[in-house]
Amino acid sequence: MVRAVVGDELQFQFTEDRLFKPNVSAAQIGLVIGKLSPALDRAFVFDLITTPPNDAAQPPCSLLETPAKDDKRRGSKGKSQSQIDSSSLDIDCDWVAEHARQVSRMLLGGMSVVGIYIWASESAFKNSSLKIWQTVNQVAEAAPVFDIDVEERLIIHISYSPRRWTCRNCLLGSRFNSTSVRPCDFKMGKVLASLQTFKCMYNFELRLPIFSETASQGNTLKDVLHNGISQHAMELKGARAIIDGHLELEEQTRSSNGVHEVELLLPFVKDMTTEACSGKEIVGAVVFSGSICSFSYLSPKESFSQAIEDIKGDIIMSLRSRLDIICDEADADMGSTVEGDTAASRETFSDKSLPQAVLHLLRKPCGLIFPRRVLIPWLADSFICDYLQPSETFEVLKDHFRELMSIETPADTSKILELEAESCFKITKSFWVATTSSLLSSKPVDQSRPRSDSKADSKQPVKPTTSYASTAIVVLLLALLIGLYFGVLRSQ
Template sequence: MVRSVLAEVEHVENEIERLLKQSTATQTGLLVGKVSVAYRDHVYALLPTPPSESTTNVVDTSGASKKGGKGEAPLQVDPEWIGEHTRQVSRMLPGGLAVLGIYAICSEAALKAAGAALWEALTATATSASPRIISQDAGAEWLLLHVSRQPRKCTCRSGPVGLPSASGFQSLRPCELKFGHNLNTLHCLQAVYRIDLRLPIRSGSSTLFVSSVEGAISSETTRLGAAECTVDGALTDSTQTVAALRTPSPEPEPDSQTAESLPTHQVHFFARPSWASEAGAKMGEELREKPGAVVGHVALSGAVHVRTYSHPKQTVGEALVDLKTDVARSLRARLELLVEEADRAEEESEHAATSAATSAPGEGASGAEKSQPRHALLEDAVRRFGEGMPRRVLVPWLEGVRLSEYLIGSESVAEAAERCKEMLGPSFASGSDLVEVERPAAPEKTAQQQSEPQKSTVLEGVRTGSSSVKGKQEAVCSQTTLAAAVGALAVTLLAVSLAYVSR
């Protein structure tokens, strides 16, 4: 069966025409959209590959371009950098949206010459992209869109990745490519999900703190998968289409910074307590099998704001699966960013130590022998640790769709906007106002405030000994309020803090 692809007229076809008229330069980039809705992939935007400072692993087809057409620049493909671009963009995508593949603007001759490199880039994209929600009939296939100047035409191919680069490119099959409008028909489903989970730390454990947090996220994702849901306050048939959902009656406020221009539905999750869920039972069995006394725990608790964008022909069940996927995607994205910051801080510390040893030869020997302390996230879960998790901001994108970006530490919204401009290219309008939906809460909260729903989210590690706890540090929670366009509903978004208590 031939795969069908529908690309947006406004943001794909018109963008291609603009690029072809603008210059003779070749280009590669990512395809972003929805996977297999009614047996058809939907491509919403082209995201050009950002410039890379490194020229390693770049494939140049200058020899082929001389044969392919007059004055066309050579096609350069950097599979590693394209994979990194995919990873960064995937973090920004809410539920329901995904990286579908790559595109190349070049001559036919340049395409054939770069076939092996393009296949490596497609494989890197598949490896780096967040897990996609794909129906059993669709299969895990990825797209390659080719735009040719001479003759001027667009062709699309698809195929599963994993084959050797020599034969992989030849295995791609032609797709039926059409252009149309449907991005503005999407529905937005959003929810606030309460998390309250604790995982024990056993004596003698050498597990890194970050691994313990990853285990907590995986366990909570499993519990969420079995949760029941209401949409706009009512139970719905999971087999009905999203188009059949009741359209919210309140009109968006024109001057509201977070007003939604797409139909927006509020979802509530009803999940079993951790101890009563299948995931909790499995966890209990694993704990009984592991030796060692419980000496502490990693806790994940609070409120997580999630959203997904669904096609009208999708079923409600599929939309809810996408929404649940966004919980795990957002939590893991924040943790990855925090670990990257820890790695960066460690590298800077090592560089500073090396520079100090070089500048002071007399003290260098003794200084070099002193091992620099590692970041707590990269250590075993044995020492006190506290650090704020990245905070979410909403990024205005296309036709009312909002993507996500994260503020790390004391970063400003302007810095996040610069990253968006680099990652999203022309699809991100310069000067767009990013909506900062998570703000640090007060340093101290009363017991009543902590018990209020949708107020804050805390990720903490606590280690105790046979005696009482000697020290405790709880990081400041982040608290957010999303002024929704539907009525006066206030939704608090995720902000996570890490805290660790040592003996």
């Protein structure tokens, strides 16, 4: 359980200066970016990000005033005080959760959406306890913290009447009660300046099986990649790490400047696809390979093992984020997708709609390039990221970062790091080619396969088994004749 929260004093001062300016709205909501550390019973807050207006240009949080019934019998001063005391917050929970979902894709290892902040009066905050708790739960569901079993998030309240900062620990759950929100210790410190940076270039190659039409597993490319990434996450848990050329120790901690170089060593595991090919429901395979540039940030007093866990989580979350991006585009492109099992419909899937394609229906090689990660300077010496499609340039980043993170991208594009190759995420083999390759070379040919496969197979060189048999017969006949010749000579 989080017992103490430490916020970056410089960023909090910037936030306070912004909020206490004239003409600022009476209510505001945003996200808390930081890190939960169960091992230390602490949370570290890096920054507060304002949630932008929704698609209808309405603010996600506004003040509702409910006049009391006896206002007519009060004076003007009493009426004003009554309205203030009965005010509450109207929060667009869905929009705040969507903001959290998109921002979480832009955070690197060791950084997460750990809660929300509220800018409101003390009375409005107290009168909206249930609504605020519901918002925190939706944010936690939309932006989960990878592989950390912590059922709590933070609520930071910035009050202007009276003027003060408070922090509360919000317990997630299905029911709200008096113990769902608890106060916790809150102080300022130099959080960002004390972060240590870890960098890892991770290369991978996943061979994922394609199941037949009768298999119970999902058969779309989206299903296959999603299952493959989840399987790889389990394998990645057992990986050891080399940090700056030295094998990582369990509780190793040391403070040093610069970026720590990390190399992950995966344990030897069985090839999932080769093992699955022994079954009758496998009709092919997808080869999913690439290279990921991963970063993680370690808070003070945390061990190096935590930085490695953050690197692993960043790799998996990055893969899932890229898959979500291409699937979102596929959903938008579904209107142009032709349904059916005809030969024509098998060729109608565009690059955008390919994630929704049923794989065992396709009959030609295909490939899909995943979005590449680019790194943008953020606070102190830290970075955040975004993803670009092959045809996109840095220009598309400007509006995205301005809207979601309330920052401007650097005018000098040389400060934006692009360490991943554009073509690094591809399905490099079609499942039909993979099926007829060495993966299934030990299996007998299935006579029920489509004719298109038979044609493909006919192009492969055929072993001259007939000529071998003829040669053997000739040699046998020669041996018999020689034997008869020497038999006749002896008899003479």
